[in-house]
Amino acid sequence: MKNIYAALLFTTLVSCGGSQSSNAPSSVASANASSVAVSSSAAVSSTSAVSSSSALSSIPAQSANSSSGCGSAAQLATGLQALIIDGVERSYWIEMPANYDRNITYPVVIGLHWRGGSASEIYGWNGFFGLKDKYNGNAIFLAPQGLDAGWANTGDRDIRFLRNMITEVQQSVCTDTKKVFATGFSFGGMMSNAIGCQMGDVVRAIAPMAGSLWSGCADSSHKVAALFIHAKDDGVVPYSAGEEARNIFLTRNACSTSTEPLGSNGCVEYQGCASDKPVVWCGTETGGHWYPGFSAQESKDFFDRFN
Numbered sequence: 001m002k003n004i005y006a007a008l009l010f011t012t013l014v015s016c017g018g019s020q021s022s023n024a025p026s027s028v029a030s031a032n033a034s035s036v037a038v039s040s041s042a043a044v045s046s047t048s049a050v051s052s053s054s055a056l057s058s059i060p061a062q063s064a065n066s067s068s069g070c071g072s073a074a075q076l077a078t079g080l081q082a083l084i085i086d087g088v089e090r091s092y093w094i095e096m097p098a099n100y101d102r103n104i105t106y107p108v109v110i111g112l113h114w115r116g117g118s119a120s121e122i123y124g125w126n127g128f129f130g131l132k133d134k135y136n137g138n139a140i141f142l143a144p145q146g147l148d149a150g151w152a153n154t155g156d157r158d159i160r161f162l163r164n165m166i167t168e169v170q171q172s173v174c175t176d177t178k179k180v181f182a183t184g185f186s187f188g189g190m191m192s193n194a195i196g197c198q199m200g201d202v203v204r205a206i207a208p209m210a211g212s213l214w215s216g217c218a219d220s221s222h223k224v225a226a227l228f229i230h231a232k233d234d235g236v237v238p239y240s241a242g243e244e245a246r247n248i249f250l251t252r253n254a255c256s257t258s259t260e261p262l263g264s265n266g267c268v269e270y271q272g273c274a275s276d277k278p279v280v281w282c283g284t285e286t287g288g289h290w291y292p293g294f295s296a297q298e299s300k301d302f303f304d305r306f307n
Contacts, residue, residue: 065178066105067170074100075279083168085161088147091122092165095132095141096173105176106140107303108121108169110203112184112191114149119145127185129209130296137237140175142166150286151184151191153215158191159198166202181303185206185291186237190215200224204306207299208248209291210234212241219281222252227267227280227302229295239283253277265294276306279282 019063069075078096082089097106111128113119122128122143132141151158170177180203185190189211196206200222209229226249230242249255256272259281267282280302284292 003155012028012295021175025127036132039246055208059217063105063176064099065176067175067177069170069172070105070174071102073102076169081168083164083266085162085164086157088157090145090161090165092144093119094169095128095143096122097101097137097140099137099277101241102174104140107135107179108140108142108166108175109135109303110142110144110166110180110184112144112182112188113146114184114186114188117188117279123262124202129185129291129299130290131183131300134296134300140173142169145192146187146190150187151194151215153191153194156198156216156218158215159194159218162195163199163202177202178204178302179208179306181205182298183209184211185209186289189237193217193248196224196226196249198222205303207302208242208245209295210237210242210289211245212237213245214241217245217248223274223277224249225276225278225302225306226253227282227299229282229284229291229298231284231289231292233286234289236289242283246279249272249279251280255279278305297307 075220076094079096080091080093082091103205109131111122113122127133128141132200180193182192184204188194189208192206192208193211193213194215194217196201197217198220200220203224207223207227228242228246253273255270258271259268260271262269262280265282267280270279282298
């Protein structure tokens with residue numbers, strides 16, 4: 001079934017590409033329209049977010065949620081990392097805080113690229129969908145690279161990769177094991193949904209943008225909090241596909257159909273969800289196949305709710 005979904009995605013992107021917002025960089029527009037990888041090494045930035053001492057002091061020190069990498073010298077540094085999964089070399093970029101402290105439990109934010117995009121773009125000019133600036137150096141960011149230009153997740157190969165990536169990071173640097181978050185756009189949004197369906201034991205919340213269930217949605221007893229962002233005029237991943245994904249999490253989290261407005265960007269939060277597992281829907285009237293400017297702040301505010 002996942003291979004069928006991946007084929008549908010490829011057909012849809014080829015036939016419907018070009019409907020993205022004019023706000024999207026030309027490299028992204030090209031990738032969505034023609035499914036051609038557009039990564040450029042020139043797009044990669046090595047600049048690290050600089051955090052202030054006052055901001056760092058607001059992060060709690062080691063706790064019961066401290067990963068095994070706390071208290072020791074960091075075994076990973078900002079840059080490209082590699083893992084062998086199922087006999088295949090996989091890679092991810094890690095962005096460490098400029099003023100990293102081995103005794104501070106940092107949240108982990110995973111940014112997943114679109115079809116034809118790359119991890120280096122998320123790490124570089126994209127700034128993890130704008131979230132890097134919002135955290136002001138007080139988080140560890142991961143940008144994994146998909147296979148075959150995206151996240152088909154054939155046979156759960158990408159789930160295994162991401163699990164191993166998270167484990168390696170938690171063993172190598174100091175993180176908060178209860179604050180692992182995932183977000184992504186288009187194919188990255190689909191993989192965010194797959195993570196939410198299957199990896200609630202290690203990921204606390206997801207924020208898919210223009211996503212669907214086309215990367216799969218395995219059964220699991222573990223639940224995650226979820227915030228969805230989708231434009232009604234998305235011509236690549238239909239609005240209804242985003243609603244289908246949302247409805248899976250509404251059912252899993254035992255939410256009612258009642259909603260209450262949340263924030264100032266038209267988002268609504270479903271009521272009656274399982275304890276500490278909220279579901280939020282941000283459906284925009286326009287925007288095409290891209291994510292809105294408010295997405296970083298809404299995602300950051302949502303992630304900040306979880307301790």
